[in-house]
Amino acid sequence: MSKPLLPLLDDCVPTPRPVMPDERAADLARAFKAIGDPARLKLLSMITGDPRGEACVCDLTDAFTLTGPTISHHLKVLREAGLITGERRASWVYYRPVPEALARLTEVLAPMTVAAA
């Protein structure tokens, strides 16, 4: 829990680097948490991977054994995390990715990956 005020051993010396600010950590964690569910990750991959640039809920729902309301719930979580936006056109609702939000996640993860390698 606490380290010696003066590093008597050359183990366990402090790490005086800029730490990820709490606010940023909370913000990013919200987004990562949103994709931290198999259904939502699959939904996001279907939405981002759709060649039309958007995906219809009717198509999404068919790819799961989950009920409609449950899919709707997961889409709402992704929406509230700022990762996708939804729009109603005619009888159907279409979802499309929010590129900036996804970019933010990649921009956090990539440096970690590089630093770790």
Next chain:
Amino acid sequence: MSKPLLPLLDDCVPTPRPVMPDERAADLARAFKAIGDPARLKLLSMITGDPRGEACVCDLTDAFTLTGPTISHHLKVLREAGLITGERRASWVYYRPVPEALARLTEVLAPMTVAAA
């Protein structure tokens, strides 16, 4: 929930592309879920960002208002997600990133980001 067998309207046509397999989605979601918590994201950023390539629990704990056991719990979650490994040396435990695991996450996220742009 269901789409017409033959696309009578040119809206809501099926998306016949390879969908992320459930097993892969579950596996990746586990890892994303692990970093879907502010404390754990901050921990991971401290561990991956440490110039020594590893971080001592004693340093990590000091950066939080959380208790020791809670930090330990979060480190365990990251460990069980395969994102970090821990090793005991002398009195202290050191954690280091698992590059392959982080790379897997980036490799999923980056294409989504690009496709969405």
Next chain:
DNA sequence: CATCGATTTAGACATCTGTCAAGATAGGCG
């Protein structure tokens, strides 16, 4: 305008999660 189909909202319920206090474990040191 009455109805129908697609989607979301509301409510309920079991399970999972984050947190802490208290006890266990594991090396180093006297």
Next chain:
DNA sequence: CGCCTATCTTGACAGATGTCTAAATCGATG
């Protein structure tokens, strides 16, 4: 051997989460 410090494990508990059914909404269409 027995204490001390650092870390982890256990047990408990409030709160969040995933899922469903039933009901509401919202366009389209007859």
